[in-house]
Amino acid sequence: MEKVVILGSGPAGLTAALYTARAFLSPLLIEGPQSGGQLTTTTDVDNFPGFPKGVTGPELIEFMREQVLRFGTRFETRVVEKVTREKDVIRVFCDDEKVLETKTLIVASGASAKYLGLPSEKALMGQGVSACATCDGFFFKDKEIVVVGGGDTAIEEALFLTRFGSKVTIIHRRDSLRASKIMQERAKANKKISFLWNKEVVEVRDVSAGKVTGVVLKDVVDGSISEYPCEGFFLGIGHTPNSRFLDGVVERDSNGYIKTFTGSRTSAPGIFAAGDVQDPVYRQAITAAGSGCMAAIDAERYLESLAEPQ
Structure with missing residues (x-):
């Protein structure tokens, strides 16, 4: 015993x-x-x-x-x-x-x-990929950052990251947020925050460089593939x-x-x-x-x- x-x-x-x-x-x-x-x-x-x-x-x-x-x-x-x-x-x-x-x-x-489960995401963990803005936001001063998610967690992360990053882009797979109304209003009123709607991240680049240089996106509506540059990749999906x-x-x-x-x-x-x-x-x-x-x-x-x- x-x-x-x-x-x-x-x-x-x-x-x-x-x-x-x-x-x-x-x-x-x-x-x-x-x-x-x-x-x-x-x-x-x-x-x-x-x-x-x-x-x-x-x-x-x-x-x-x-x-x-x-x-x-x-x-x-x-x-x-x-x-x-x-x-x-x-x-x-x-x-x-x-x-x-x-x-x-x-x-x-x-x-x-919660992570997306991408091999590139796992490979760059701690090298520009994070799931904790309050832990790692300080290291992204004056850098362009993306946050994945559409709920309160994602919005909270994005708002916090505006203290450090030059620009914060929220990537969401739908055309509207799931976050509470007050959180949505705060995000949309913040000049540092922008949105990419109906997009899914299919790859985080660049594993060969050992750092985040951007993301590869798939449009969930028409299936088109595009790239978006960034230096920080944060998960806000809970x-x-x-x-x-x-x-x-x-x-x-x-x-x-x-x-x-x-x-x-x-x-x-x-x-x-x-x-x-x-x-x-x-x-x-x-x-x-x-x-x-x-x-x-x-x-x-x-x-x-x-x-x-x-």
């Missing part, structure tokens, strides 16, 4: 591991298929406190990992398929048929940005929280984000959530780390309550 099991090895999971390990709870951290989470796809991180010259995403994760190992956190690489809870015992079912039993569970499994393995165990919202109450507590006693899996708003490394700290402290206090005589 474990005292604490943590799902996820991004800033939220590693911070939770740091605090629970320092509390002598000997946490077991389960890494998923992408060790370090979304931060490992970010080249430069300039907005994490304590790094005046910046740090790369993989470096930041490695620093955190070394720190939690120092205090005795145990790591295992598995994929979690299901979680159950019965009589204060939480069971974690993994893809290799391993079943873990724990008194508390901290879910920090993150959220996955995120998917990695929470399906909690079906029927904790309350989630309509998009799958775990609902938390009074800190990191979920609707199931003993199960806590931190980071992007419960945060559809901020999605930053520093906010994820903060919520990981909260989850660790909440888990420690929950364990203390179990030890108290009834």
Whole structure:
């Protein structure tokens, strides 16, 4: 029986591991298929406190990992398929048929940005391709940027990017936006924002150059192919929280984000959530780390309550 099991090895999971390990709870951290989470796809991180010259995403994760190992956190690489809870015992079912039993569970499994699935998009990730304007917008000062999408996420990304880019073009596969009216009005009133309607991105260029130089577009109405120059390519088609393995165990919202109450507590006693899996708003490394700290402290206090005589 474990005292604490943590799902996820991004800033939220590693911070939770740091605090629970320092509390002598000997946490077991389960890494998923992408060790370090979304931060490992970010080249430069300039907005994490304590790094005046910046740090790369993989470096930041490695620093955190070394720190939690120092205090005795145990790591295992598995994929979690299901979680159950019965009589204060939480069971974690993994893809290799391993079943873990724990008194508390901290879910920090993150959220996955939605991508178009293009080989060129994947090849240029971190080299001009991004799904986080607040993370990477600073690096596109005075550059021409495109944002793919037509909902609130795309408009929010585009509006934020106008602070940096010389021009921001929203590419949408329909002839009208799905975003809320107020967001549409803000975008259309911004002189830096323009629109390309009824277009789909079929390729991001230029992989051979190792940087984004433009996109190849297909017109969904007449099928014609065209090219559009840009130096930054941002996805604004949303995120998917990695929470399906909690079906029927904790309350989630309509998009799958775990609902938390009074800190990191979920609707199931003993199960806590931190980071992007419960945060559809901020999605930053520093906010994820903060919520990981909260989850660790909440888990420690929950364990203390179990030890108290009834």
